[in-house]
Amino acid sequence: xxxxNKKETAASKLPGTVRLxxxxxxxxxxxxxxxxxxxxxxGVKGADVNFADLSASVECDVSxxxxxxxxxxxGYTASLASPGGDSSEKDNAELIHYRQLLRLTVVSGAISxxxxxxxxxxxxxPVETGAGRVSWAIVSALALFVLIYAGGRFFxxxxxxxxxxxxxxxxxxxxxxxxxxxxxxxxVLFPTSFSxxxxxxxxxxxxxIIAFINLGAALEMRARGKTSQAIKRLxxxxxxxxxxxxxxxxxxxxxxxxxxxxxxxxxxxxKVPVDGELTEGSSYVDESMLTGEPVPVQKNVGDEVxxxxxxxxxxxxxxxxxxxxxxxxxxxxxxxRKAQNTKPAIGRLAxxxxxxxxxxxxxxxxxxxxxxxxxxxxxVITYMLVTTMSVLIIACPCAxxxxxxxxxxxxxxxxxxxxxxxxxxxxLQQAGRLSAIVIDKTGTITEGKPILSAIxxxxxxxEEKLLAVVSGVESNSEHPLAQAIVEAAKGKxxxxxxxxxxxxxxxxxxxxxxxxxxxxxxxxxxxxxxxVPIGESGLRADELSRQAQTVIFASVDGKAAGILGVSDxxxxxxxxxxxxxxxxxxxxxxLTGDNSATAEAVASQVGxxxxxAEVLPQDKANEVAxxxxxxxxxxxxxxxxxxxxxLARADVGFAIGTGTDVAIESADITxxxxxxxxVSDAINISxxxxxxxxxxxxxxxxxxxxxxPIAAGILFPLTGMLLNPIIAGxxxxxxxxxxxxxxxxxxxFKP
Amino acid sequence: xxxxxxxxxxxxxxxxxxxxxxxxxxxEANAGGDKIDIIVDAGVYEPSLIHARVGxxxxxRFIRKDASPxxxxxxxxxxxxxxxxxxxxxxxxxxxxxxxxxxxxxCQMAMYRGKLVVE
Numbered sequence: 001x002x003x004x005n006k007k008e009t010a011a012s013k014l015p016g017t018v019r020l021x022x023x024x025x026x027x028x029x030x031x032x033x034x035x036x037x038x039x040x041x042x043g044v045k046g047a048d049v050n051f052a053d054l055s056a057s058v059e060c061d062v063s064x065x066x067x068x069x070x071x072x073x074x075g076y077t078a079s080l081a082s083p084g085g086d087s088s089e090k091d092n093a094e095l096i097h098y099r100q101l102l103r104l105t106v107v108s109g110a111i112s113x114x115x116x117x118x119x120x121x122x123x124x125x126p127v128e129t130g131a132g133r134v135s136w137a138i139v140s141a142l143a144l145f146v147l148i149y150a151g152g153r154f155f156x157x158x159x160x161x162x163x164x165x166x167x168x169x170x171x172x173x174x175x176x177x178x179x180x181x182x183x184x185x186x187x188v189l190f191p192t193s194f195s196x197x198x199x200x201x202x203x204x205x206x207x208x209i210i211a212f213i214n215l216g217a218a219l220e221m222r223a224r225g226k227t228s229q230a231i232k233r234l235x236x237x238x239x240x241x242x243x244x245x246x247x248x249x250x251x252x253x254x255x256x257x258x259x260x261x262x263x264x265x266x267x268x269x270x271k272v273p274v275d276g277e278l279t280e281g282s283s284y285v286d287e288s289m290l291t292g293e294p295v296p297v298q299k300n301v302g303d304e305v306x307x308x309x310x311x312x313x314x315x316x317x318x319x320x321x322x323x324x325x326x327x328x329x330x331x332x333x334x335x336x337r338k339a340q341n342t343k344p345a346i347g348r349l350a351x352x353x354x355x356x357x358x359x360x361x362x363x364x365x366x367x368x369x370x371x372x373x374x375x376x377x378x379x380v381i382t383y384m385l386v387t388t389m390s391v392l393i394i395a396c397p398c399a400x401x402x403x404x405x406x407x408x409x410x411x412x413x414x415x416x417x418x419x420x421x422x423x424x425x426x427x428l429q430q431a432g433r434l435s436a437i438v439i440d441k442t443g444t445i446t447e448g449k450p451i452l453s454a455i456x457x458x459x460x461x462x463e464e465k466l467l468a469v470v471s472g473v474e475s476n477s478e479h480p481l482a483q484a485i486v487e488a489a490k491g492k493x494x495x496x497x498x499x500x501x502x503x504x505x506x507x508x509x510x511x512x513x514x515x516x517x518x519x520x521x522x523x524x525x526x527x528x529x530x531x532v533p534i535g536e537s538g539l540r541a542d543e544l545s546r547q548a549q550t551v552i553f554a555s556v557d558g559k560a561a562g563i564l565g566v567s568d569x570x571x572x573x574x575x576x577x578x579x580x581x582x583x584x585x586x587x588x589x590x591l592t593g594d595n596s597a598t599a600e601a602v603a604s605q606v607g608x609x610x611x612x613a614e615v616l617p618q619d620k621a622n623e624v625a626x627x628x629x630x631x632x633x634x635x636x637x638x639x640x641x642x643x644x645x646x647l648a649r650a651d652v653g654f655a656i657g658t659g660t661d662v663a664i665e666s667a668d669i670t671x672x673x674x675x676x677x678x679v680s681d682a683i684n685i686s687x688x689x690x691x692x693x694x695x696x697x698x699x700x701x702x703x704x705x706x707x708x709p710i711a712a713g714i715l716f717p718l719t720g721m722l723l724n725p726i727i728a729g730x731x732x733x734x735x736x737x738x739x740x741x742x743x744x745x746x747x748x749f750k751p
Numbered sequence: 752x753x754x755x756x757x758x759x760x761x762x763x764x765x766x767x768x769x770x771x772x773x774x775x776x777x778x779e780a781n782a783g784g785d786k787i788d789i790i791v792d793a794g795v796y797e798p799s800l801i802h803a804r805v806g807x808x809x810x811x812r813f814i815r816k817d818a819s820p821x822x823x824x825x826x827x828x829x830x831x832x833x834x835x836x837x838x839x840x841x842x843x844x845x846x847x848x849x850x851x852x853x854x855x856x857x858c859q860m861a862m863y864r865g866k867l868v869v870e
Binding site: 366 | 760761763772792795818823835838859
């Protein structure tokens, strides 16, 4: 919809510049000490310490280890700034804010308790006496201090948004506590203008509410930190240094300094620093952190390796192909972060409500106070005050606003842990509602890489001879079937016979001349057209195609030389994954371009509900649309290569990645692990997340629609009960913590 | 006395409606141009009403002053755009609007609210 390019304003990076985090500098004096220690390292040309973001940038050509050592000798700890530097900055800022909230809570809490004890136990003389007025004036000043010190931001925020004709949480808190303080101070100043029973003061109420709200904010902050754990874990996967071969030497450098086409060494137990192609050695690599696939994957020369994965066994060299923001890991992080910020449709109602929430609560508060004024018992002013304050304080638009996004954060993060990358919030909501799944066979149910599965030479031929001739011809072709035959010859160490001419006959096969002989390779029809007698091999061919093999006839100089069967093997867990989908009540339909014999063979092997054979790539989207026409909510699973329109047409498009293709644009959900189990995982996570959102919304709506009437005193005529505004403050503070905590439960979910 | 209090209450309600809903739509801080600074502080985006044109690139520079976690995200509804903001670290969001319409941008819990009008 929009083209986006974003820039974070960051210090420009010079070549040979190392950035260090020095988190424990506390004063300007520290800056000088750290700079001096860095400059004393031989090879350092310059060092600049930034006190504001607690970092140092050092221009040098020495190993960062030496710099870190120098700083630690000066009495500080330093570490290499991580490439996701913004995340540690964020953590830092959050920690500072969290500590400040705790400090505010402690100070306001302590003073509140003092005032509370003094008022409840009547420790101060009555306000009508001279001594009483002085001591209550002191209490009023103390309460004012709390309001300004621990609650000042509510008042400035309320004022500022008021000027902008907008109202938020701050408005409610400031009005509620402000009214309490102003009224109470009036009582202190002019006690006689109030009737004796109305001479109650609410300093403790105002300050306790502020204390509770600060405590609630601190708790919420802590709980929120956990919601972004998944993304922190992903960022943490990125190693900080790489061992690169430069000038014939292996040197360790920060990964920001890696270039494309660098040769990098990875030793056993180390993490692969960036993406690349293995050039020397072989090993098993644990990719579970990205794909959720628990079994380590074998890597040989020419295979792709992905940054962030762990080398399990051998040492190897690889050539870097993608670095920095382009690595699969960076793209995954970006995608997850973006998806965490999207809102599924289910949350829109809450958004609309929270948009008008605060002014509505203000109106309810005024109405409450009018009702108590007109119909309430004496002393009217006390009842008016208590109920109005309670209404203002107990209403909590935050819980409502947070209900959806906080669960999405956790749900999307959880999915990423299982190798399920969700692009849009709506896909997260829809996935749980799917009633039918269309699966494009190739590359999803099957491996997508055909292999030679049968070779049956005719009389006068043997396997080696036949394969040598056929692979010689097929090595001229790009067709996947041809590739399978060439690979098979290579595997059997058979040298292909070079051929003199080669011609592809579209839809039928190939004609070639090899060693002076005329070779034909192709389907049955091709043989018939060229009058090659196929004899009994025709029956055998039918049998092979019933086993999902594609049959290739070979003839040499007009005589049958044999048949070859090529098939795309079914992935070992496809059957189980499809049964898992079916057992959760989802109809599974297989789509394939193969002929119906092959399609039927695969379909019965894995047990799908329906299959549609001989579908042209451009018709896949129509098949999806047809199902939608029957009222199904359709998910489409493909490998993202030639099924983009169908993926886009479906209600939810799933692309099965091959480990590194994370950014399959046409898909709503990318499955990093090449297994169909990912579809069920995605659906289950979606269901869990949506039900979590519903609980949150229900809780938040329920809380507000129950709490506000109770605060307004609706129970009073029946039971004589009124809500204490202090309890209202505590309930409000807890409500958003509860929402966040409930969302955090999703972290323990197993799909 | 009771008449005055009731009247005051009703007037106050009228004021709330007028101030937060009726008057609001006429007075929103308004901005256009290719590069706009938006201050994120004390519960409001300033300016909160941004004008943009279809096909014309625009850069919104969000400057977050508020440390409370509410302010950390900006999410556009209806367009696939979002940003994570750090306190006092300006974040530049550059994009080219491709469709006409009004798009709300809010914080995660929709307490901060702004509107992007694409013409």
